[in-house]
Amino acid sequence: MAHHLRSFPMNRREAVRNLSLILGGVLSAELTAALQGQVLNTGAPLLVSASQEALLAEAADTIIPTTDTPGAKAAGVEKFIVRVLRDCYRPEAQIRFYDGLARLEAAARSAHGKAFTELTPAQRHTVLLASTQTDKAFFLLLKQLTVAGYFTSEIGATKALVYLPIPGKFQGETPLQPGQKAWAL
Numbered sequence: 001m002a003h004h005l006r007s008f009p010m011n012r013r014e015a016v017r018n019l020s021l022i023l024g025g026v027l028s029a030e031l032t033a034a035l036q037g038q039v040l041n042t043g044a045p046l047l048v049s050a051s052q053e054a055l056l057a058e059a060a061d062t063i064i065p066t067t068d069t070p071g072a073k074a075a076g077v078e079k080f081i082v083r084v085l086r087d088c089y090r091p092e093a094q095i096r097f098y099d100g101l102a103r104l105e106a107a108a109r110s111a112h113g114k115a116f117t118e119l120t121p122a123q124r125h126t127v128l129l130a131s132t133q134t135d136k137a138f139f140l141l142l143k144q145l146t147v148a149g150y151f152t153s154e155i156g157a158t159k160a161l162v163y164l165p166i167p168g169k170f171q172g173e174t175p176l177q178p179g180q181k182a183w184a185l
Contacts, residue, residue: 030088031148039087046094048082051117055105056081058117060146062124072150080149081142100138104131 030040060081061073072078085094108116108127116124131139176182 030093031084031144041087041090041094043091045086046091046098048086048098052098052101053078053082054117055101055115058124059101059104059128059142060149062121062128063143063146064150065121072146075150077146077149080152081145084145084149097138097141100131100135100142103135103138104128107131107134 057073057078060077061071064072064077066074085097089097104127105116107130108114108119108123111127111130112119112123114123116127119127128139
C-alpha cells in the first residue's frame with residue numbers, strides 16, 4: 001500500500017521505471033493483446049459518454065500530469081483506455097471499470113461538492129489517492145492503462161523518452177548519461 005502512496009502522482013523517472021516493470025513483467029492477456037493491436041472482444045461495444053471520457057482524461061492526467069513534458073491528457077491517453085477496454089476486455093470487466101470511474105466521480109462530489117473534472121489538481125490528487133485505499137483494483141487498472149497508453153503514444157515516446165525511429169545495432173547494455181531520459185520501446 002505504501003508503494004502506491006509514495007509513487008502517486010508519478011514523476012517521469014518513476015513512470016519509466018513502472019512502465020519497464022509493466023512491459024517487462026506479467027501483463028494481462030487483455031493489455032498484451034491491445035499492445036499488439038489485437039481485438040479480443042467481438043461483442044457489442046459498451047457505449048462511453050463524453051462525460052466519462054472527460055473524467056477519464058482528467059484522472060489519467062492526474063496520474064501523469066503535464067510538467068516539463070506533456071501529460072497523459074495531451075497524449076490522448078483516455079482514447080487509448082477506451083479503445084483497449086472496448087476491444088480487449090470482456091463486457092463484465094468493462095462494466096466494473098466504468099463503475100469504478102463512477103465511484104471516483106461520486107467520491108469527488110462527496111468530498112468537494114463538485115465533479116472530478118471541476119476540481120483543482122490538488123483536489124483531484126486527493127480523491128484519486130483515496131481510491132488507492134477504497135477502490136484499489138480500479139485504481140491499479142487505471143494506473144496500468146494510463147502508463148501503457150502514455151508511453152506508447154507519440155508524445156510519451158518522443159517527449160518523455162528518447163526515441164530513435166531507425167535503430168542502429170543492438171546494444172544490450174548501454175549506460176545512460178547523468179540526467180538522460182530512458183529509451184522508448
